[in-house]
Amino acid sequence: MIELQELVAGLLVITGSLFVLAGGIGALRMPDFYTRIHGASLTDSLGPVLVLGGLMVQAGLSLVTVKLAAVLLFLMVTAPTASYALANAALLAGLRPEGMQGREPASAAPEQENGS
Amino acid sequence: MLLVAAIAILVTMALALTRALMGPTVYDRVLAVNMFGTKTVLLIAIMAFAMGRTDFLDLALVYALINFIAVLAVLWFVQENQLREQRRAEADAKRPATGSGGE
Amino acid sequence: MRLLRLVLAVIALFLVWLLWGGLYKTPVLQLGIASCVLVIWLTHRMALPDQETHSxxxxxxxxxxxxxxxxxxxxxxxxxxxxxxxxxxxxxxxxxxxxxxxxxxxxxxxxxxxxxxxxxxxxxxxxxxxxxxxxxxxxxxxxxxxxxxxxxxxxxxxx
Incomplete structure (x- = not known):
């Protein structure tokens, strides 16, 4: 029983960390700023859920689980808010995503050179 | 098992740092720093279990709070700075405001 | 009515504080209550009185x-x-x-x-x-x- 618990917890944590790793790769190799946010948001959604969920399984039912749940809830609320604040700030500053009207070549050109 | 996950997250943090150093715009850097912060929270949580000291979880929570506030503060600072630059450029009025890409 | 809500918020916050704390001595508890009151006061001062009712x-x-x-x-x-x-x-x-x-x-x-x-x-x-x-x-x-x-x-x- 204990071993099954450990096994499930380990699997969840490792799957989550793989998602996080993939998100890191995405943030590094995506071509422009807005697509990079998508890569980073991969590390903000299922990654923490699986990692912290796995740790919850390992902790069993205790105060530690409550704390982990608090961390998870907080991350789930703040991560998209921070992403939105970032994307909106970039948009207002004139960094136009591909496919949006009024594209500004001055801000679009350097990203495509450096990103790939 | 936990150690493998910790290593994967450390690698991700290294990737985030690479993106922070590469830029090219301020927003890319802020994105990378934000990512670094959330990964630190996960790393602290995992290390708390790996070292058997679950009271570290309080640190993870505090780090998550500080990270969120810090990102918003940096964004506010960048925006404020940009507005100031813009106003100065308009005050000059000799040449049109250029380079609004956030460099 | 508003005062009652603020007091309830302080109590809820203090319960969370107790959950996290683990060190229950009188001076620490006093500091805890003081910090809860401070937080509620700050948020009350910062936020507009909320127009949206909770359902x-x-x-x-x-x-x-x-x-x-x-x-x-x-x-x-x-x-x-x-x-x-x-x-x-x-x-x-x-x-x-x-x-x-x-x-x-x-x-x-x-x-x-x-x-x-x-x-x-x-x-x-x-x-x-x-x-x-x-x-x-x-x-x-x-x-x-x-x-x-x-x-x-x-x-x-x-x-």
């Missing part, structure tokens, strides 16, 4: 929505995972506009955050009732444009 129906509908959102998250995570590790030519970034069906601040926040939380779609602007979203591919953009998520959110908080 208890939300308390059970929001968790139900979370389950649906978790399912969506798994699906879109796998899609984006394939996108990230596959060739970059598969990307087709698109802008799509989503009409929010409910216009309370809570519903707008929930919709915007849900869009951002599912990878592959990202809220970049909110103007009145229209959310501008950046999508990683045209397929996800089409799916989002159909407005299933907006309908779900409107069902959670019909306003």
């Amino acid at each position: 208890w129906a939300l308390s059970y509908r929001v968790p139900l929505y979370w389950f649906w959102l978790a399912g969506q998250m798994v699906v879109s995570n796998l899609q984006v995972l394939r996108m990230v590790l596959g060739p970059l030519s598969a990307l087709s970034p698109t802008i799509v506009e989503v009409e929010a069906k409910a216009s309370s601040k809570f519903a707008l926040t929930l919709l915007g955050n849900s869009i951002t939380l599912t990878p592959g779609t990202l809220t970049i602007n909110i103007a009145d009732n229209t959310l501008t979203a950046h999508c990683l591919t045209t397929a996800t953009a089409r799916e989002l444009g159909e407005g299933a998520m907006a309908r779900r959110v409107a069902a959670v908080d019909p306003d």
